Amino acid sequence: KQEVTQIPAALSVPEGENLVLNCSFTDSAIYNLQWFRQDPGKGLTSLLLIQSSQREQTSGRLNASLDKSSGRSTLYIAASQPGDSATYLCAVTGSGGGADGLTFGKGTHLIIQP
């Protein structure tokens, strides 16, 4: 059974810092990995999708990497801003292609101090 772990569970940093969020998964046979952002009580906003054949994806100040063989992904946020405060979730799709749904970690709660 796939398990996804996110470290740290919570993080508080001053505005302007670069930061890294970590995600690990136990079964390397994945189809893709997605990073999401969730504001309190709201739905999920997709940030980046990395296919299993890719090593990284970039969008603006965000860069996500994937090392499938070691079961790890990182989300790098450059020049953090107070508006980046949210919970960040990573989720994997199994190699079956999605009929088992996404398996999520518990998330990293990020606070950017002004």
Add this chain to the structure above:
Amino acid sequence: ETGVTQSPTHLIKTRGQQVTLRCSSQSGHNTVSWYQQALGQGPQFIFQYYREEENGRGNFPPRFSGLQFPNYSSELNVNALELDDSALYLCASSLDYASEQYFGPGTRLTVT
């Protein structure tokens, strides 16, 4: 905005009752998935529908059931509500079962 909508936004039900939650997917998205998110946890996969047929299910009992309609709308039905069913229910649509999933804003269900 993902183009995925859910209704209602909030709902309060009593233990033992039945509830129906609704989702409207992005036009052209043949796949809808439903997730349950308890407070402080990541979402848990309930089931997935592809072209109106259930094609995957997580570890949820049969009292959780669903429907998908040709007009890209879908329903999640929960019978015999229990207190532990209190959660945020999210639907997500995608082009197919392996594509990027786009989530709606969720329905907050409280069972008393």
